[in-house]
Amino acid sequence: MAATPWDSSGAPPTIAPMLAVPGPLPVPDAEWAFEAKWDGARCVVSTPGDGSLRLTSRARNDVTPTYPELHALGDVLRGRSVVLDGEIVALDAAGRSDFGLLQRRMGIMNARRAARLALDFPAYLVVFDVMFLDGRPLTALAYEERRAVLSGVLSAGPHWSVPSYVRGHGAKAWETVERGGLEGVVAKRLSSPYTPGLRSPDWRKTKRVETLDVVIGGWTQRRGAPAGVPGAVLVGVDEPAGLRYAGSVGSGLSDQELGDLREYLKVLACPGSPFTGPVDVAGAHWVEPRLVAEVSASQWTAAGRLRHPVWQRLRPDLTRLD
Template sequence: MFISPMRMDAREKPFSDQAYVFEPKIDGHRLLLSRNGAETRLFTRERRECTRQYPELLNVPADGDIVLDGEVSCIDAETGAEAAGLAEERLMLADSRKIHSFSLQKPAQYHVWDILFYKGRDLRGLPLVRRRAILESVLPENEAFRLVPQTDGHGEALYRTIVERHMEGMVAKRKSSPYVSRWSHDWIKIMNYRHEEVAITGYRKDGFGWLLSKEEEGVCRPAGMLEQGVHLKHRKAFKKLSKALVSGEDEQFVYLMPQIQAKVKSIGWTRHGLLRSPELIELKL
């Protein structure tokens, strides 16, 4: 059974409030788990079924039918730590042998933060704190299933820890909130954005996207694609300037000399050295 997930509002600065609990934001992708009888199925928030991609999550350590909400991440076996982008890589796999190898070398962990149904009972109308109590009572933790830790009221202290540990961000959740399948002000994400100075070294021919590069030791290396936060005025100014900077092209991109600079914010770097979800702050023309 797929249930459209509750979506989070966003704000820039952390806060503290005794009406909220605060959770670290897990570095992975949203995952909804539904077990009905002997069948367990997994879905992304876009309703894409990904049961095959995560065989180690099919043995749910709870009795009876259940629907859970949370985030899946993958662990780098060499370091024992979560690695940015590994869960998204797993999601793209289709070959069963590759999936099996991935599950052994980079096993998945399901970080559960909510329970929506249990043994035929719809729990979504209960307040968050009551659902959490039920979750803790019916789902024991193991290597594959973890409960997302919560901090009561003290969001700013948790956020300082998140920044120190270079984590993705945190989520504030109103204790009294029911679970609703839409955007809600009761759940708020506060991202730990990092800022970078980059050069725009090309653009996509089909659709919008600017190629980014980062200078390191006098050498420009690829840093990803900018698609967010670019207003029409930025696009017009860029188009006017870029005509004189073209250095080449191929079927997909027009390449530019690295003379247009930009300041962007992102949630860090992938293990392949690219910015994760960069967003434009300032275009330096």
């Protein structure tokens, strides 16, 4: 969806967020800016300058009642008709965005409940672009020019910030993201205009993934496949108290691997769960925790589950014998 026609009265138009394409970091990178990628919910912020504020999701839903702690931004922008682009996030104890925490806030439209959740799981708005200001559309301006405008419009507040970007030095930006445990990097061409609602190669997102070894403790049947063919394996990680359930992994498994797993899991079948805590998975089949697999995931959720896990390979060299 493109932007609505500009209103000569200066009222802020409806503008869909510009989207990035997945890909590697650009090389050479001198003409690119690099921002941290936040694991949250995209949000377009608009205000006519009268102290009111509207928060719109990427799906074009009004989420203003969901985040009352962000409403004060309307007063901060009083007197300015503006449309901003950003990401709503919830932060863990280490200050990193945690989508699992944010999910506890999403979809809440009851004002009283939203206010209560705001105390327990506060949301923050990371602002990284401005598309309209005081009756003037800014989408045709280059990214670098828009960021300069943004820095003069908004400064950090109790629940919002305007993080800086790095010009060039993509490898250094990546090292910072890895060291901080952030989700990834978004590279943006310095000369790029803002293209509402379009996925543009001028914006490129590169996600950081974590690779780790997990123990298979169960599986679920693949829908429509012969009996015994797994659709996903239930995996855990070793802790002092035992094997802790870490999630279900189904993405990335080839037909050959599914066939091999079917034979292995049949031999290792056991009557009860090998995990230390409850596993709320319908139709779970349990196996002795012998097989070790390598998986990748974007991060851990607040509940201790792997987020977006993808199967990499079985690790026969790490098979548990005890």
